[in-house]
Amino acid sequence: MTPDHALLRARVDRKQDIAVDITAFDLVEADGTALPPFTPGSHIDVHLANGLIRQYSLCNDPRETHRYQIATLRVAAGRGGSRAMHEAVHVGDPILISAPKNHFPLAQDATHSLLLAGGIGITPLLCMAEHLWAIAHPFALHYGARAIKRMAFRERILQSPFAHRVKLHFDDGPAGPGLDLPALLHHPQAGVHLYTCGPKGFMDAVLSTARHAGWPEGQLHFEFFGAEAVERTGDQAFELQLARSGRIVRVAANQTVLAALVAAGVQVPSSCEQGVCGTCATRVLQGIPEHRDLLLAPEEQAANDVFLPCCSRAKSARLLLDL
Numbered sequence: 001m002t003p004d005h006a007l008l009r010a011r012v013d014r015k016q017d018i019a020v021d022i023t024a025f026d027l028v029e030a031d032g033t034a035l036p037p038f039t040p041g042s043h044i045d046v047h048l049a050n051g052l053i054r055q056y057s058l059c060n061d062p063r064e065t066h067r068y069q070i071a072t073l074r075v076a077a078g079r080g081g082s083r084a085m086h087e088a089v090h091v092g093d094p095i096l097i098s099a100p101k102n103h104f105p106l107a108q109d110a111t112h113s114l115l116l117a118g119g120i121g122i123t124p125l126l127c128m129a130e131h132l133w134a135i136a137h138p139f140a141l142h143y144g145a146r147a148i149k150r151m152a153f154r155e156r157i158l159q160s161p162f163a164h165r166v167k168l169h170f171d172d173g174p175a176g177p178g179l180d181l182p183a184l185l186h187h188p189q190a191g192v193h194l195y196t197c198g199p200k201g202f203m204d205a206v207l208s209t210a211r212h213a214g215w216p217e218g219q220l221h222f223e224f225f226g227a228e229a230v231e232r233t234g235d236q237a238f239e240l241q242l243a244r245s246g247r248i249v250r251v252a253a254n255q256t257v258l259a260a261l262v263a264a265g266v267q268v269p270s271s272c273e274q275g276v277c278g279t280c281a282t283r284v285l286q287g288i289p290e291h292r293d294l295l296l297a298p299e300e301q302a303a304n305d306v307f308l309p310c311c312s313r314a315k316s317a318r319l320l321l322d323l
């Protein structure tokens with residue numbers, strides 16, 4: 001978890017419904033001072049009063065220092081984070097947040113950036129678009145949503161100076177052809193980097209289409225929001241061996257590796273605890289992990305030398321960890 005001393009005491013300055021089930025929040029420093037700077041693709045941890053910690057991408061222009069803007073999708077069947085944001089967070093409320101972190105940065109060597117957003121996945125990509133326009137870097141943004149009324153930031157995008165770089169795609173309404181991924185991604189080019197964020201089905205489609213078309217992994221950048229429920233009924237207990245001390249730590253069938261390590265007094269940094277942020281990445285020296293994360297590329301998972309202990313388990317009876 002983020003240590004308490006690193007948390008910022010912010011205040012909710014604005015709360016606005018911007019699409020069906022989507023609400024935007026402007027967060028400012030409680031004492032009115034400037035906030036720590038951030039780069040495109042950054043997110044913050046929001047510490048909710050119910051004890052949950054949720055990650056939200058910053059979607060405002062990164063040149064702004066007076067606010068962090070986030071937008072949240074209400075997920076009725078979720079684990080309570082989005083409901084708490086929508087129902088229990090009000091204008092004027094104090095709110096604890098982390099400083100911005102970036103696991104989804106823009107590549108420095110890109111000559112062109114292709115941004116593909118699905119639904120609420122627009123948030124980090126809108127921040128990227130603001131930045132790329134400001135630095136006169138070539139880019140195109142494709143943004144798909146199930147319906148016009150579910151499209152967050154549509155007016156802001158249409159009124160932006162980069163509106164001509166954006167194509168909006170809806171499943172309803174007279175929006176013209178939908179997002180034709182095979183046509184869009186059929187010709188990977190050196191220097192062109194692809195960034196995608198959105199629901200898992202959308203991102204799976206984008207990434208599998210790109211990989212099938214031959215995009216190099218280094219030109220694919222993605223950020224998942226949260227893991228879907230994983231079937232755990234077949235989970236088995238297994239052992240960890242810590243290479244630096246030789247200690248053996250048992251992971252129970254109903255326990256995460258991270259929880260077992262913490263219970264054994266082993267400190268491993270963590271944040272999302274859903275296999276999406278990479279904070280807990282740990283080297284595996286021996287044994288076969290069972291990867292359940294949404295972050296590592298297929299060949300990174302296949303290498304089996306790193307795993308994410310907040311969600312992944314073991315296929316072998318023991319994992320030797322570089323801890």
Ligand code: FES
Nearest residue numbers: 271273278280310
């Ligand atoms: S804590 Fe985020 S991936 Fe493990």
